[in-house]
Amino acid sequence: MITLRGLTKRFGGVTAVDDLTVEIRPGQVTGFLGPNGAGKSTTMRMVLGLDRPTAGQALVNGRDYRTLRHPLYEVGALLDATGVHPARSGVAHLRAMARSNGVPERRVAQVLDLVGLDARAAGKPGRALSLGMGQRLGIAGALLGDPPVLLLDEPVNGLDPDGVRWIRGFTRRLADEGRTVLVSSHLMSEMQQTADRLVVLGRGRLVADAPLAELIAARPAASVRVRGPEPAALAALGDRLAAEGATVTADEGGMSVAGSTAGRVGDLAHEMGVRLHELTPVAPSLEEAFLELTADSVEYAAGPTGGGTR
Template sequence: MISVEALTRKYGSFTAVDNVSFICEPGQVTGFLGPNGAGKTTTMRIMVGLTSPTSGRVTIGGHLYSDIPNPGRHVGVLLDASAQHAGRSGREILELGARTMGLANSRVDEMLELVSLTPAEAKRRLRNYSLGMKQRLGIAHALLGDPSVLILDEPANGLDPAGIRWMRGLLRGYAERGGTVLLSSHLLNEVELIADEMILIGHGRIVAQGDKKTLLAGATGSASTFVTALDNQRLADALTAKGFVVAGAGEGLRVEVEPVEVGRTALETGVVLTDLRAAEGGLEDLFLELTSDTQREDQLEGAPR
């Protein structure tokens, strides 16, 4: 478990992280979401002891990262896939990690196979890797010690669609086996496909947190439904008679009520539906709304370290 308690980091008059608190539970993928410069990377650097907090603290399994013996065996970290010696091969980088953690070299072969880096690719120097290959190597290094916690900053960066799908399956399986995953990204649409819980941060502050349904319900305060029927007018009349607000929407209707109520009304009225779905704007729209006055694209995340 990761516990972030009243975490603040200031650089002079600039506050990169402002009184941030949240918990990441075992068996779950927690999405840490926000625009560039929101404070995500600074928070994660504090988690693993690379940046000191001004106040507050982060514990992993009840301990500060600096107090965990052989931390790579307990916490897998990927903050910058390029932060390795460019002249070393992928295999050499993993072998050094395995030696540091006291692992057999056979673990290196397992990780290379897991992230689909071929023997020929593993022999290539890091400077000759594509961004996607560096990400795969970084994920392999994070998983090398078979940790119980993963802290990943923008792990999908540089991956193609097939690679992103692969990563989703990998992290989903890791969480289902009881692992704790903190996944930072500014790609909300990707994270909402995998995350159990989501934390939205803007300008160094938490602006919302919860699962997707809770976040969307809390933002809108009411549910809406898109529906299309073989007889839209008959369905609209029946819904209006029940007191629901109905409006035309493309080839169908938008109704200010839960989909289950629309389906129940259609059944009672004997109208055949051809489409029925929640009219969600999506997390991206929600996030932009919540952070419209806090996004600062001109700021460099974390400022000086």
């Protein structure tokens, strides 16, 4: 379990994370979604004790990271690719990590096995690792202490389709084992494939916190597609809808009606005796819904003060 309470981080004049209160629960993959610069990495860094909150709290299993006696046993993280020294092998990296955290060395072979890295791959120096192997190694490191909580920051960035599939399957398995799994991404399409629940950030603020299915269902219908065999009757229907305040755009074989509902268009067509062959609500794509949710922060990211330095 990860608990954020009023979590706030300011860097000079930039509020990277703004009064964030949310609970990330076990047994689920929680997608942490937001455009670049929304504050996802900063939030994860505060959970891991790498950045100190300006205000509020970030708790792992009810405790501040800095008070955990054996943090590797409580929370594992993949923050950036691997952190493996270019000249050091993956297995040497994991052994050093295990030693300095009081994890028995036999666990190294176990985690390599879990992430599907064989001895040959694990024996390569950091500089010879592909991005996909580097991610697996990073996740192996996160799993060394078999922690109940895992944070993965943009784990699929730059991976090939096989690597992406592997990460998706693996995060699912970790959640099914009852762990708390928080996975960040700036891509709605990615989260759609991975997450049970979404926590959406925009400009450091909580924009949504709901099951994925609920967010999908809550998307408003952007417009209604209407087709019929009688152009004149359809045009009359369009005029009535426009008079009610809808925006009607004629297109081939029919029209598109925004600012009304399929129910209203259908009722009116019935009342006017207009034959219809199609009446289809057209929902915006999830990507569009996401952009809408985070529109403020997108503007912010594109604005003159958006691209601050780390």
